[in-house]
Amino acid sequence: MTTCQECKSFFPLDEDQAKGDCVQRVKDPRQAYYMAKPVNAEDDCSSCASFHKKEFVQ
């Protein structure tokens, strides 16, 4: 199962890494914006069309 925490768009909360925001760039017909939606790190995002695997840098 793919989870939100593996995604580039996931930004964990400092105080609770199990929770965070899915932050995405959107361009609609009138404007461009960034949006944030609260998600859990362990949420299943297997069917999420916006999923982009996070690249881990050592």
Added chain:
Amino acid sequence: MTQAALRDTSVDVFEKNQEWWWAAEKKRSTRLDYLRKAIWKKGAIGGLYAPGVKVDLERAKLHTQKAKEMEASPDPFVMKFAKILAHVLDNKTIFITDQAQLVGYTGSLPHTMAWDPSCASILNEEAYNDPTAIPDPVDENQQVIREICNYWIGKSDLDKMMPVFDMEDLMKMLSGSIGWGVPLARGGYSNKDYEYIMTGKRAFGDIIEELDRKIDEVDAEVHKPGATAETARMYDKLNNWDAMKITLEAGIRIAKRYARLARIIAENFEEDPQRKEELLKIASACEQVPAKPPRTLQESFQYDIFIQMMSRNEAIEGAWPSRPDYYHGPYYDKDVNIDKTLTKEEALDLVGEFLIRAAEVCQFKPKWTREGLQGIDGTWVWTMGGVKKDGSDACNDLTIAFMQAARLVRVANPTFSFRWHPKVSDEVMREIFECIRQGLGYPSMRHDPVLIANSMHWHGHPIEEARTWVHQACLSPCPTTKRGYQPMRMANATANCAKIIEYVFSSGFDHVVNMQVGAETPDVATLTNFEEFFGAWIEQMKTIFSILVRAVNRARMLAPTLTPRPFLSGISERSIESGLDTCEPSLAQGNAWITAFTWVENIDSLAAVKKLVFDEKKYTLAELKEALAKNWEGCEEMRLDFVINAPKWGNDDDYVDDIMLRCLDEAAKFSKVLKCPSGNNWPILPENVSGNIHYANIVGALPNGRRLGDALYDGGVSPGPGLDKNGPTAVLKSCGKIDHITGGRAFLLNQRLSPTQLADEKGYQLWRAYMRTWADLGIDHIQFNMVDDKTLRSAQKDPEKYQEVIVRVAGYSAHFVDISRKTQDNIIQRTVQGLG
């Protein structure tokens, strides 16, 4: 206009041609131009939302999910409700638009309309039945909406209220024939206790500390030895205070979510250093407010937006009572004039964006509201100018900045209404005139000394309190103080007054909705003189007003328990102090009014009957009754007699003007018989929004020659379109015969002026002279359309080119292309008055 043509034409040329909307596009900053064009128009056009604008399912799902979760909770209702609101704020999607410096929106995404499914099942069914507003995939989401609708059947506010209303009254009201709206404390026009929350003395964090103190004190009190009736009541107070605290804390949390998003964008996505800096400033502002009082103009605007956003998550608010130059003015002064941390141009960008943020706000509304408020989501009539509590001039540099910004961004909502008084400077008057001359349709002008006296007369507000007034909706003044502010004006005390005269001819039976709605007055054909006829009119007037007022009074009494407002209470001094919901009538001075839609039809009809039936005896009442029943069909000659040969209001003709005064006098007397739950009066306030079009197919034929389906008159005391034939001074003289202090709460007057005549300094001086006459006559309101027929006709033919052409519809403005063809034609038909 093509982009190339716009680029190649100079501002001077546009201004010379009075094409202000194109001049504005060229004059405003790149940022304002982007943000202005980024707006998704939320106002309905002819009752339908614009393509691409969708109902926000996220909020409805979050609300329903939490409500289900809490069904078995032992919490009292107010606590459950507060927790649901907090859940919505904690979990909704938020966004920050490119170039924006201010954040916060009612829906989850820019093109969505917030939908609160807990207000009324009848609203929910409209969401289900409006496929144009259902987001893709439509079939799937329609099913989601169905499930939400099903859950709230029997549980929504209105569903809970209906069984405890007078069912006969409710059916008459909901027939749509005499009223407009439903009696709910979570749906209407909500003022705020701005003197408590917007003066920089406190913010949410301070209030939470105060609540903690109150809770600790009372908790200790209830556990002392002894028990009294007051002790028993304290538990409810504790619950209310806890609920207020929950919502205020949620308000601080959502602001911090915006701060976090701004930082994430700045640190991870944004490459432009200037934009990074702006994003960090947004973050700093959202960490400061609403937790702590604002320090800058940007934070002051941001604070205001958060308050409005939270209040609009708690209730459907169809108005935006506000006095932004007064409350934000000190921050403008500090930043621009004292600290010089903002240039005037930078401040103008913020002011323009503040207008844009407000213009975007939207909550999904029922169709009758959309039809009555064509082109806008609600009446955001912002109050400018006026006097301070000590009576001195309240205008400041921000008053001027708002006028300038309005001309640049040309939004139709919010509009401004200016509290004129004799000490207003020429500089401010010139700025106002420029807005009107450039075709914004606003500010409307209000006579401050008259309206302060009016507030004292009708509702007994002390003078210092009366001087704080803002527009509760389109016109009605309401203070912004602890006892004076009104938490919710329910729109259903809006009377479709043309029914008064219609029912005289049908003995109260409504042939359009096919039920007995009015009083069963005698068969009109049996009335033998005008006094008997007028007596029947009074009876119908009293009956209609009473039905509407009874329902509002009942809803207001039930509001603290059935439809509490913990957030609004949390920003109200009287609730913090007392522990009672802010809708509790005993806490308020009471500031009710009956909006009198379609009022002037009564006057012209009564005058026609008096002259042609009783004075000249050309027709009998039986003949007239028959002609009206046939909608004048086959009686065209007779109809034209009633149109042409009966005197009409607005021509300085005492024959008909005296009838206006008699009608107002009767209404005023009855206004003092009707009492609100706070014990205060119910004066009438003649105005229309676009009710004159909404009611066109609901009001039957009338003795002024109107047929079923014809547009009704457009204003509260405006003459019928094209019927004011004696010039602008005669209109003012007619209106000046009304006592605008004791005759009613306020009186809407629309006037159309010629943009050509008022083009230069001479034009300004003509307008000033006209306004002096207006002021001398003590008329409380006037508003202007100053766009010529040629432009309006061109906009009808080619709407894409005229997106920012604005007209004054009634108590509000709208973009001309966003209103129905019938309303457009009605505006074009209004008489263009030449001054001088």
